Amino acid sequence: DAKTTQPNSMESNEEEPVHLPCNHSTISGTDYIHWYRQLPSQGPEYVIHGLTSNVNNRMASLAIAEDRKSSTLILHRATLRDAAVYYCILPLRGGSEKLVFGKGTKLTVNP
Amino acid sequence: EPEVTQTPSHQVTQMGQEVILRCVPISNHLYFYWYRQILGQKVEFLVSFYNNEISEKSEIFDDQFSVERPDGSNFTLKIRSTKLEDSAMYFCASRSGLAGGRNEQFFGPGTRLTVL
Numbered sequence: 115d116a117k118t119t120q121p122n123s124m125e126s127n128e129e130e131p132v133h134l135p136c137n138h139s140t141i142s143g144t145d146y147i148h149w150y151r152q153l154p155s156q157g158p159e160y161v162i163h164g165l166t167s168n169v170n171n172r173m174a175s176l177a178i179a180e181d182r183k184s185s186t187l188i189l190h191r192a193t194l195r196d197a198a199v200y201y202c203i204l205p206l207r208g209g210s211e212k213l214v215f216g217k218g219t220k221l222t223v224n225p
Numbered sequence: 226e227p228e229v230t231q232t233p234s235h236q237v238t239q240m241g242q243e244v245i246l247r248c249v250p251i252s253n254h255l256y257f258y259w260y261r262q263i264l265g266q267k268v269e270f271l272v273s274f275y276n277n278e279i280s281e282k283s284e285i286f287d288d289q290f291s292v293e294r295p296d297g298s299n300f301t302l303k304i305r306s307t308k309l310e311d312s313a314m315y316f317c318a319s320r321s322g323l324a325g326g327r328n329e330q331f332f333g334p335g336t337r338l339t340v341l
Contacts, residue, residue: 148328157229157316157332158260158268210281211256211320211328212270 118202123220126192134187134219136202141182145205149176149187150213151198158201158215161187197223227251229333231317237339238307246302246336248317255322257300258330259292261285261313268316274300307340314338 119137126132149161169176175188201218259271272282318330
């Protein structure tokens, strides 16, 4: 199964862009890259997913490297509400649907 | 916006007692999941459920655990004889079943289970 590597923590200032990196060098050609986040005392929340092209939605953008061995979640203007743990998740082999959460990146947003 | 709901928000029980955690997944979703998170630790998968049967379960999901969709709307997790180490946040999630590699699971707010 493809493994992901993320920094343990990052810090940003309010209203500035945030780039959260994820390395997944063993990703296979058909693996979608999913990002979830978990705000304090809440359940995980889907953020975005992508395969090859960069993706945008109302919450964030996902930039995927050309070789797909890394991706970056971009929050264009961080707010205090974006302070959370962000998880980059790849699927498991064999059709398993379970999400395997690592430690993720804890994002602190300073006012 | 539709959301997954869970009750109760906090459940306190004595060791050895049975507890039932309840979830109402998003209407029209087909896949259902339970995860748990012990305080300060990672979110861990417990079980997935589709078409009225368990499709996958983790090593944590032993004979003390069971799941049920009794009436087409609720999805329950039962722990038969709780242990101290079962104390955790339990999250229910559901997924619509859309194809195309999308595995967007919608999580509920969780039930905090405290076993004394």
